[in-house]
Amino acid sequence: MWFTFNYDKRKFLNFKMAVPKKRTSISKKRIxxxxxxxxxxxxxxxxxxxxxxxxxxxxxxxxxxxTNK
Structure with missing residues (x-):
């Protein structure tokens, strides 16, 4: 039995992960x-x-x- 998946390649390729924009400074990290x-x-x-x-x-x-025992 074969399964086929219908997906739009454009949507799949535009998927992006959430990443921080800048590195947190050491002082902010310590705070x-x-x-x-x-x-x-x-x-x-x-x-x-x-x-x-x-x-x-x-x-x-x-x-x-x-409670008194």
């Missing part, structure tokens, strides 16, 4: 990397602070149900 890492460290600090407040029982902004 983006620092922002990305900073977001992670800030969220880690927030999670640690929330965990500490829950463990001490001084949390005012986070409600949860305690």
């Amino acid at each position: 983006r990397k620092k922002i990305w890492k900073g977001k992670g460290s800030r969220s880690a600090l927030k999670a640690l602070a929330l965990g500490k407040s829950l463990s001490t029982g001084k949390s005012k902004s986070f409600f949860f149900q305690q």
